[in-house]
Amino acid sequence: MASNNEEGALWSIMGYLISGLLIWGGIGFALDHWLHTHHYFFLGGLLLGAGASIYLVWLRFGRE
Amino acid sequence: MHITGHLASGPGFVPPSTTDFKLPSIFGHSDYATKPVVLVFFSVIVISLFFILASRKAAVVPSKLQFAGESIYSFVRKDLGQEIIGAGFLDYVPFLFTLFVFVLVNNLFGIIPLIQFPTMSHVSFPYVLAIFTFVIFHAVGIKRQGLVKYLKGIAFLPGVPKFAYILLTPIEIATYFLIRPVTLSLRLFANMFAGHLLLLVFIGGGNYMLHDTHLFMKILSPFSFGFGIVMTFFEFMVQCLQAYIITLLSALFIAGALVEEH
Numbered sequence: 085m086a087s088n089n090e091e092g093a094l095w096s097i098m099g100y101l102i103s104g105l106l107i108w109g110g111i112g113f114a115l116d117h118w119l120h121t122h123h124y125f126f127l128g129g130l131l132l133g134a135g136a137s138i139y140l141v142w143l144r145f146g147r148e
Numbered sequence: 149m150h151i152t153g154h155l156a157s158g159p160g161f162v163p164p165s166t167t168d169f170k171l172p173s174i175f176g177h178s179d180y181a182t183k184p185v186v187l188v189f190f191s192v193i194v195i196s197l198f199f200i201l202a203s204r205k206a207a208v209v210p211s212k213l214q215f216a217g218e219s220i221y222s223f224v225r226k227d228l229g230q231e232i233i234g235a236g237f238l239d240y241v242p243f244l245f246t247l248f249v250f251v252l253v254n255n256l257f258g259i260i261p262l263i264q265f266p267t268m269s270h271v272s273f274p275y276v277l278a279i280f281t282f283v284i285f286h287a288v289g290i291k292r293q294g295l296v297k298y299l300k301g302i303a304f305l306p307g308v309p310k311f312a313y314i315l316l317t318p319i320e321i322a323t324y325f326l327i328r329p330v331t332l333s334l335r336l337f338a339n340m341f342a343g344h345l346l347l348l349v350f351i352g353g354g355n356y357m358l359h360d361t362h363l364f365m366k367i368l369s370p371f372s373f374g375f376g377i378v379m380t381f382f383e384f385m386v387q388c389l390q391a392y393i394i395t396l397l398s399a400l401f402i403a404g405a406l407v408e409e410h
Binding site for chain 2: 091092095096098099100102103104106107108111132133136137139140143144147
């Protein structure tokens with residue numbers, strides 16, 4: 085029972101990490117595109133997304 | 149050195165590519181009569197026949213066929229249904245069982261002699277399966293918790309400072325509505341696609357070496373064929389594992405939708 089749930093947690097964590105990078109990286113990329121800046125927002129967005137998704141993983145799986 | 153140069157500059161070892169997956173139509177020119185489509189229908193016939201025969205003469209002391217059918221069913225029911233979903237799991241066993249067997253058989257087509265094409269290496273088939281899972285787990289969540297409460301549970305995780313929602317809510321929504329179905333289908337597709345390509349490389353490469361004019365290449369070709377055989381066993385493992393994983397994740401998503409967030 086535990087092993088199956090741990091496997092499930094593993095896949096969910098991977099999903100959160102991907103979508104964090106994708107969403108905030110994507111928002112940063114779009115801002116760069118509109119404001120004609122050179123990847124500063126993209127880089128910032130990726131870092132923000134990575135941080136936020138790790139925080140979210142901690143909230144979902146690490147709190148108890 | 150001579151050998152490798154010979155291979156690279158030779159008259160034409162064409163490495164397998166995506167064009168190897170674009171199979172011509174079997175009947176006439178219809179796009180709906182290609183090998184993968186025929187295989188899907190064939191898999192349905194095979195699965196139906198197998199389980200009808202396995203369950204027709206259900207006996208207390210099972211025959212070998214009945215035992216095989218019941219083993220697969222009880223595996224899905226216990227390991228994927230009962231353990232993951234818990235209370236009320238019986239409602240979802242038919243879906244999980246169908247999904248598992250359908251994907252398993254279609255994956256195994258990749259290594260069954262004369263068929264040798266994994267249906268799921270065409271991405272549209274995994275997409276449809278992912279859409280089924282997507283609709284079912286959201287429908288289950290909405291039915292169990294109500295639309296507003298369900299969506300609130302996804303978007304707003306309790307016990308988080310309010311400003312953090314700006315960061316977290318987009319990620320949660322993207323995970324539930326985009327990343328989950330996409331990764332579910334792409335994982336299956338990519339594994340089947342890559343596996344088929346791998347077999348094409350070694351078996352096609354062995355074939356090319358065997359027909360090469362150079363004697364040394366002919367002698368070496370069994371190694372390529374041999375590795376092709378090893379990879380076939382490896383593929384068998386991957387095919388079973390991927391059928392298991394897509395069913396496991398579907399069960400987990402349903403289980404997640406059933407549990408209310410606290």
